[in-house]
Amino acid sequence: MKFYLTTPLYYLNAEPHIGHAYTTVIADILCRYYRMAGYDVLLLTGTDEHGEKVAQSASARGKTPLEHCDEFVEKFKRMWEILNVKYDDFIRTTEQRHIRVVERALQILYEKGEIYKADYEGWYCVPDERFWTEKELVNGKCPACGREVIKLKESNYFFRMGKHQDWLINWIESHPDFIRPAIRRNEVLGFLKKPLNDLCISRPKSRLSWGIPLPFDRDYVCYVWVDALLNYVSAVGFTVDEHKFRYFWPADCHLIGKDILTTHAVYWPILLHALEVEPPGMIFAHGWWMIKEAKMGKSLGNAVNPDVLVREYGVDQIRYFLARDMSFGYDASFSFDLLEKRINSELADDIGNLFQRTIAMVHRYLDGIIPAKVAPGSDEVLLKKFATDSVAKIEQSILDLDPTNALELSINVARETNKFIEKTAPWNLHKKNEKEQLSSILYTALEILRKLAIIYYPVMPDKCERMRIMLRCDEPITFESAKIWGLLRSGERLGEPISLFPKREKQIVIEERKDENEMETKAQIGIEEFSRVDLRVGVVKEAELVEGTKKLLKLKVDIGDQIRTLVAGLAHIYPPQSLIGKRIIVVANLKPATIKGVQSNGMLLAAQDGSSISILTTDKEITPGAKVS
Numbered sequence: 001m002k003f004y005l006t007t008p009l010y011y012l013n014a015e016p017h018i019g020h021a022y023t024t025v026i027a028d029i030l031c032r033y034y035r036m037a038g039y040d041v042l043l044l045t046g047t048d049e050h051g052e053k054v055a056q057s058a059s060a061r062g063k064t065p066l067e068h069c070d071e072f073v074e075k076f077k078r079m080w081e082i083l084n085v086k087y088d089d090f091i092r093t094t095e096q097r098h099i100r101v102v103e104r105a106l107q108i109l110y111e112k113g114e115i116y117k118a119d120y121e122g123w124y125c126v127p128d129e130r131f132w133t134e135k136e137l138v139n140g141k142c143p144a145c146g147r148e149v150i151k152l153k154e155s156n157y158f159f160r161m162g163k164h165q166d167w168l169i170n171w172i173e174s175h176p177d178f179i180r181p182a183i184r185r186n187e188v189l190g191f192l193k194k195p196l197n198d199l200c201i202s203r204p205k206s207r208l209s210w211g212i213p214l215p216f217d218r219d220y221v222c223y224v225w226v227d228a229l230l231n232y233v234s235a236v237g238f239t240v241d242e243h244k245f246r247y248f249w250p251a252d253c254h255l256i257g258k259d260i261l262t263t264h265a266v267y268w269p270i271l272l273h274a275l276e277v278e279p280p281g282m283i284f285a286h287g288w289w290m291i292k293e294a295k296m297g298k299s300l301g302n303a304v305n306p307d308v309l310v311r312e313y314g315v316d317q318i319r320y321f322l323a324r325d326m327s328f329g330y331d332a333s334f335s336f337d338l339l340e341k342r343i344n345s346e347l348a349d350d351i352g353n354l355f356q357r358t359i360a361m362v363h364r365y366l367d368g369i370i371p372a373k374v375a376p377g378s379d380e381v382l383l384k385k386f387a388t389d390s391v392a393k394i395e396q397s398i399l400d401l402d403p404t405n406a407l408e409l410s411i412n413v414a415r416e417t418n419k420f421i422e423k424t425a426p427w428n429l430h431k432k433n434e435k436e437q438l439s440s441i442l443y444t445a446l447e448i449l450r451k452l453a454i455i456y457y458p459v460m461p462d463k464c465e466r467m468r469i470m471l472r473c474d475e476p477i478t479f480e481s482a483k484i485w486g487l488l489r490s491g492e493r494l495g496e497p498i499s500l501f502p503k504r505e506k507q508i509v510i511e512e513r514k515d516e517n518e519m520e521t522k523a524q525i526g527i528e529e530f531s532r533v534d535l536r537v538g539v540v541k542e543a544e545l546v547e548g549t550k551k552l553l554k555l556k557v558d559i560g561d562q563i564r565t566l567v568a569g570l571a572h573i574y575p576p577q578s579l580i581g582k583r584i585i586v587v588a589n590l591k592p593a594t595i596k597g598v599q600s601n602g603m604l605l606a607a608q609d610g611s612s613i614s615i616l617t618t619d620k621e622i623t624p625g626a627k628v629s
Contacts, residue, residue, distance in 0.1 A: 003039040004236070004251045005031055008260060009048035009093065009228050012072040013057040015578045016079045018289055018334070019257065021306040022322050026286070026403065027255050028085040029323055032458030033398040033406070036478050042248055044235050045080070046091035047073050051224030052129050052203075055210040060581055065210045069094060082310050083319065084461060091235045093212075093227055101234035102227055103215040105275060106201075108239075110216045114160050114274045117217075120200060121153040129224055131200050157202040157220060164270040165196040171269065177282055179265050180401070181329035184258060184285040188265045199267060201226045229268045233277065251280040253401065258285040284401060287331035304334065308572045311550070316460035317343050317501065323459055328404045340504040350414045351452065352501035358421070358445045359470055359497040365430045370446060370472070371439035372490045380444040383420045384485060387413050387448050394455055395479045410455050417448045446471065447488055454482040463500050470495035534589035535628035536560065537618060538604070543576035546596050554598055555579065559586055560625015567593075567600035573613045585616045585628055 007027045010020050024045055031043040049069040058068035073092060080087065091098060109115050123132045125142035132142065132149060142149050169192050172178055172185065179185035202220040203211060211221030230238075232251055237244035256264050261283075269279040291304075309318050321342050326332035362368055376384065390413050397406040421441075429438040453467035457477050468474075472492040475481045542556035546567060553576060555566040564586065570579075585605040592601050605616040 001039045002042070002248060002252075003031070003034040004042045004248045005034075005044070005253045005255060006232050006251055007043075007045040008254075008256050009046045009091070009231055010076055011048045011051075011053065012069050012076075013053040015072075015575045016076050016306070018304045018306050018309070018322075020076070021079065021083055021318075022289060022326065023255055023257060023286065024080060024085050024087075025083055025319050025322050026328075028083075028087070029319070029403060029458045030253075030255075030398065030401065031088075032086070032461070033395075033403075036454070036458065036482075037395060037399065038478065038480075042089065042236070043087045044089045044091060044232070045085075045087045046089075046231060046235075047076060047093070048224065048228040048231075049073075049092055049094045050211040050221070050227055052126060052208050052210075055208065066094060079306060082307055082315065084315050089235055091231050093231060097240070098231055098234040099212050101238050101240060102212050102222060102230050104239045105230055105233075105271075106222065106226075107215045109159065109271075109274055112274065115157050115201065115216075116160070117155060117157050119153070119155050120158075122151075123149040124152040125149050133197070154204055154207070156200050156204070157214065157217070158198040159201045159226070159271070159274070161199040161267070161270050162196045164273055165192060167273060168192065168266065168270055171273075171279065172265075178279070179261075180282060180284045184261055184265070184329070188261065191262065191266065196266070199223075199226075225263050225267065226271065229263065229271065232268075232280070233272075238277070250278045253282045253284055254280050255284050255286065258287060261285045282401070284329070286329055287326060289326070289334045290331050291334055304573065305575055307575075308550070309339075312572075313339065313343065313504070316463045317347060320347060320459055323403055324407050326404075328402060343501060344503050346411055346414075347501035348503045350411060350418065351456070352499065354414055354418050354421075354445075354452075355449055355467060355470070355500055356497045358442070358449060359494050361426050362442055362446065362494055363497065365426065365438060366442065368493050370488050370490050370492045370494060371443045373443060373486055374436050374440045376440050376444060377437060379420060379424055380440055383416060383444060383448065386416055387451055388483060388485060391451060391455060391479065391482045406455075407459070410452070413448065413455075414452060417445060421445060443488070443490075446494075447485060450488055451482045454478070466498070466500065470498070532589075533587060535605075536586050536588045537622045537624055537626040537628060538564070538584050538586040539624045540579045540582050540584060543579045545571055545576065546598055549596055552596055552598075553579070555604070557584065557586060557602070557604075558624045559588055559602075560623070564588075564601045565599060566602050566604055567595045567598050568604055568606075570606070570613060570615070574615070579615075582615070583618045583622060583624075585618075 005027055007023050010016065027043055027045070031041045034041050047069065054069065055065050058065040061068060077090065106115070120131065123134065123137060125132065125145065125147060127147055128142055128144050130144065136143055137149065138146070141147060169189065172189060179188055201223045202214055203223060205219050205221055208221060211224065212227055214220045214222060232254065233245070233249065236248040254264055264283050272279050306318065321339050324346070325338060325342060362370070390409050394406045394409045397403070397409065424441045426438055426441050429441065449467065450471055450473055453464045453471065453473065454477055457464040472489065472494060475487050481487060536559045538557040538559040540555055541558055541563065544554050546552035546554050551569050551571045553568050553571050553574070555568060557564045557566055566586065587603045587605065590603050592599050607614045607616060
């Protein structure tokens, strides 16, 4: 049995953030579970490296597009390493193995008459790299991102997408799991009620040279979305390795964010149909992480850096939170309070405390030795059945691509075991010297710990490995071994109990954040003084962490007549590199303040909404030093 799961290719125009992390961590968790179920798994991720936005980002940094991409690829790979993501293949759209397949696919479509050349006049959104008709605009702006569009007239190549519309509708209606969750399926069917336009699949080299040239006309490059979508087949050998392609295709699941649903659920299956290739088994569009009702993302300036989260809370804690707090397929709220509550209530209290107290009791009452299996009492029998049945249900939930239910079932096993310990009170049995019943109860609890260390392994591999070491487990990490009862070896000495998930002390975290945001709290002014405030446009030239801090940034800012040093408590929101070149608003006549040994000559303006912070900027390239009024 094979299981081929893909993440989207991540676009290399900004730093990786928690939105990227969520998709990739969930993909990794699902694939680890599928391996536990005995599947031959292929997890594909990678980077989307062509197109106008990448070329512009590279130019702004004084790099060639490929130099820019090489640097950002390493950032993404480093992020997956930090988050303990074990992908099987990482594909780049600049690799020859991908370019070769794109060229062959385009040539096939061209020879089949699926591609034609025509003049086009319409509206173009540069950030989204998409054409729109007059009717599709919303208040004269891009319907996808809400930004300004420009009028363009040029010759281009088009894919006959519209003629396949009826086929796609029939395919979706006859394959109810093709698009999940159902709300996204209904969105696509609603979209398809309107006539489907043909798709512009080229850009003139005279306007954009950074792309894959069309094999039938080298004066044009391929539209970035067509290029990127074909990675799902280029990675498994389409037109190159027939055996590999027949084995892995169709993909079992494309895991994507709901913002790229149309390209995956409309463009992609129609492209495959025109190539006479079967569509993927499923397109699963998950929701967004929200901060105070706003989507988290780099364009809004409220993206959270996963690297910072891992350093602050631990990798397994972050993996657990991402998987647990978003109901799979729907939006979820992110805040540090929610994260800390989940760590304290479920990881520390329900799971960590269960492990620590159970192993401590075995050391205290049985010299740390796993007891012999004896005839169980009625409470043990009931808990054993509940736990074993739960493992089977967890496996089925994973095979149904429902990790939300799988994790709910898992935490219920831990909670029921905690209740079991409270009810049976091993400490009282020890006082009464009822050794046989004590042994039965503690063996039952230990055996369930063994199961928990397996069923949580895909989510928290590092912590679960420590659990298994404490329990002296060496059986395979599979659903089958989790279903079996009694694999713990009686007579083995357990490892010493340790605290797996220390509780987060809220007051400590708050004090730390307060200290590192000292500048902002000292710089408040009254409204009556506003007219005396000198606000200037500045451009960030350099950015680095203040030595010895986690969240303070030292910025070098051009405000026209001089370069100023500013200190800002934003490193937990903005990686230093992401601020270089950004236009900000500076309070230029603020008295200097020394913060952590660095003199700050001014203050940037930012909006704060709970834990969300967004730097105020300009919507045009205003000259540094321009006065804000």
